[in-house]
Amino acid sequence: xxxxxxxxxxxxxxxxxxxxxxxxxxxxxxxxxxxxxxxxxxxxxxxxxxxxxxxxxxxxxxxxxxxxxxxxxxxxxxxxxxxxxxxxxxxxxxxxxxxxxxxxxxxxxxxxx
Amino acid sequence: xxxxxxxxxxxxxxxxxxxxxxxxxxxxxxxxxxxxxxxxxxxxxxxxxxxxxxxxxxxxxxxxxxxxxxxxxxxxxxxxxxxxxxxxxxxxxxxxxxxxxxxxxxxxxxxx
Numbered sequence: 001x002x003x004x005x006x007x008x009x010x011x012x013x014x015x016x017x018x019x020x021x022x023x024x025x026x027x028x029x030x031x032x033x034x035x036x037x038x039x040x041x042x043x044x045x046x047x048x049x050x051x052x053x054x055x056x057x058x059x060x061x062x063x064x065x066x067x068x069x070x071x072x073x074x075x076x077x078x079x080x081x082x083x084x085x086x087x088x089x090x091x092x093x094x095x096x097x098x099x100x101x102x103x104x105x106x107x108x109x110x111x112x113x
Numbered sequence: 114x115x116x117x118x119x120x121x122x123x124x125x126x127x128x129x130x131x132x133x134x135x136x137x138x139x140x141x142x143x144x145x146x147x148x149x150x151x152x153x154x155x156x157x158x159x160x161x162x163x164x165x166x167x168x169x170x171x172x173x174x175x176x177x178x179x180x181x182x183x184x185x186x187x188x189x190x191x192x193x194x195x196x197x198x199x200x201x202x203x204x205x206x207x208x209x210x211x212x213x214x215x216x217x218x219x220x221x222x223x224x225x
Contacts, residue, residue, distance in 0.1 A: 042218050
């Protein structure tokens, strides 16, 4: 039973490029959460999705960031026109329902150069 | 009001000693308080959690103490071991929601 899978593990993008981060939840999990961790800081909630629906995006920056969790395939966090300040570790977590424990993936470390 | 404040930022403890990490919150709507352990290059892993109707929860060497009136909770690691060296995060969650609010983290080092 594989855990939450995130890829790539490391991603380097030049300023202005697009970053696409993927998250495959654990088997049987239909709830996905994205968090961002800046260096030396705690994790900050970004967005909560169920299959084909965005439930809570209160932590998402208003511009350049978007997330989806299609009926088939992984959840995608997309960052358009990346800037240096987007450099961070992005973690995905999944749970089988809204009231059950969420498990975290190993994260994608985005570096913008 | 949604913040969770964690201290200390870093902590060094001798092997066999007790490690204590403290957290405080403001919003009384929080109803679940987990602690996460994170090793370098890894994602956070749930360590232990408590609900506000309980004052203490113990699992092995790990204990959460909860003071509802003071809106504070703490993690105690007894007989600390070098393998416990990691970053620890407290968190809080609202009833009916799944959005974790994390503290800033404590980098714990256990000296052999």
